[in-house]
Amino acid sequence: MGQVLENIAQFADEIRAEGAEGDKLMRLTDSSAKRLRDAGVIRMLQPKEFGGLECHPREFAETVMGIGAMDGATGWVAGVVGVHPWELTFFDTKAQEEIWGENPDMWMASPYAPMGVAVPVDGGYILNGRWSFSSGTDHCGWVMIGAAVGDEDGNRTNRIMHVLLPRSDYEIDQDSWNVVGLRGTGSKDFIVKDAFVPAHRTLDADIVMSGNGWRHAGRDETLYKFPFSCIFPLGITSSLIGISEGALACYMAAQKERVAVTGIPIMQDPHVLYAIGDAAAEINASRVSILETVDRFWDKTEKGQEVSFEERAIGRRIQVSAAWRAVRAVDEVFARAGGGAMHLKFPMQRFWRDAHVGLTHAIHVPGSIFASSALTQLGGEPQGVHRAMI
The missing domain is CATH 1.20.140.10 (Butyryl-CoA Dehydrogenase, subunit A, domain 3)
Incomplete structure (x- = not known):
């Protein structure tokens, strides 16, 4: 058993018990989220220079499996939110400093589906849209989301970016998650209206999906390759x-x-x-x-x-x-x-x-x-x- 799983396993009974409460709340309980945070689960794929653990992906997978066996929603949030630090490593260092500089335990929600449009302006983009299925979003201070780049008229083009937004730039629709299962994940919708996204908080999706993120960021660790x-x-x-x-x-x-x-x-x-x-x-x-x-x-x-x-x-x-x-x-x-x-x-x-x-x-x-x-x-x-x- 890896160290992080050992850290969280000591609270297995509490996590199991709070699964029923999360099911009613339709989000993780605050104490379950705190246990994930304190155990270092979301920092497993995070770079060491920002307080991360840079664990082997196998250890990450085994940890997520172990948590999922305690409570499904808690395991789901650990698995989904836990991958985002891996990709943040490919963004501009300035963006990493903004998110992790003062708090290495800052969480980012998603999704990557390009449900909104980012229109180019001086220094960045203006973003609008509504995104669904943002797992763990109530406990996250940022989102990492997909967006289609718009033309000068605001129409979608085929270019897709991943963009970063702080919690102050979007509104969570608290009534948007009422489902039959994984209720405790709180995978709610959020809405973005005319948010300015500076260029350093954007990354072409193709760079990541092609497997060239590590080259783009100048990294040579096996984890990021x-x-x-x-x-x-x-x-x-x-x-x-x-x-x-x-x-x-x-x-x-x-x-x-x-x-x-x-x-x-x-x-x-x-x-x-x-x-x-x-x-x-x-x-x-x-x-x-x-x-x-x-x-x-x-x-x-x-x-x-x-x-x-x-x-x-x-x-x-x-x-x-x-x-x-x-x-x-x-x-x-x-x-x-x-x-x-x-x-x-x-x-x-x-x-x-x-x-x-x-x-x-x-x-x-x-x-x-x-x-x-x-x-x-x-x-x-x-x-x-x-x-x-x-």
Whole structure:
């Protein structure tokens, strides 16, 4: 167990207990957010010169899994918000100083989807728009978001940037998050009206997504040379695997003394025992496959070797299939959990809801990823959107 996970694991019972409260609040409780902050979870991929830990991505993934198994929403926020310091490393140093200079524990929310338009003006851009699904946003002092660059008439162009905004430049719509699962993530909408974004707080999205962020920023650490298409989905899928592990743990605890309506103790029912064993194996396979990809990509990157498009496409296929495999396994045990699992006073139903909502994230859509990986292995060359996020 890594040091950060050890730091947070001592509060596992409290985080589990506060998951129900976060579900009602539709955001993390203040104390759960403070525990993440104090444990250093969000600084794991942050550069050392700004108080970060520069951890191996595997340790980050294992930490997020561990937190997700305690409470799904807390794990999700750790995984999503925890990736943003990695990208901030590629921005102008002035922007890093603004965010981390006085507070290395400053958090940034997202999303990257270009839901707004930034119109060029002297010294920067004027930004307008509304963004959805900003996980953990109530506990963040900044956002790192996608925006389309506008022309002189304010119309969207094909150029996409990632931009940084302080909390004073946007308004959170507190009524915009009322969902069936991952309620505690507080993934609310926020609105930006005529905010000025200085040029040093912007970064062309292609620089990051192409894997050239480290060159742009003049960095040579293995962590920052690591492929974007592996590290960006890592926090999200790791939290989902952790959620699945948490669901399985809840199920196992509840079944030890359970007797089915047939009068047969669950521990004597070979059919249920088979389902448990199969689900446990599938969830473990999801964990192992995603961590193996991280280790393999790290080893190549550390040796100065390029991780090819084909390898990245296969890595994304592994990551997406891991998510689906883990959630299908949760369904298998949940369907055999009995009526008691439906009670809101028990956490298993929350893990089940969180797992299904987590699976809907765009990073888990298999279509183009599976097609692109297969086409590449057959000697083809995916084009356009079929290369996106690979």
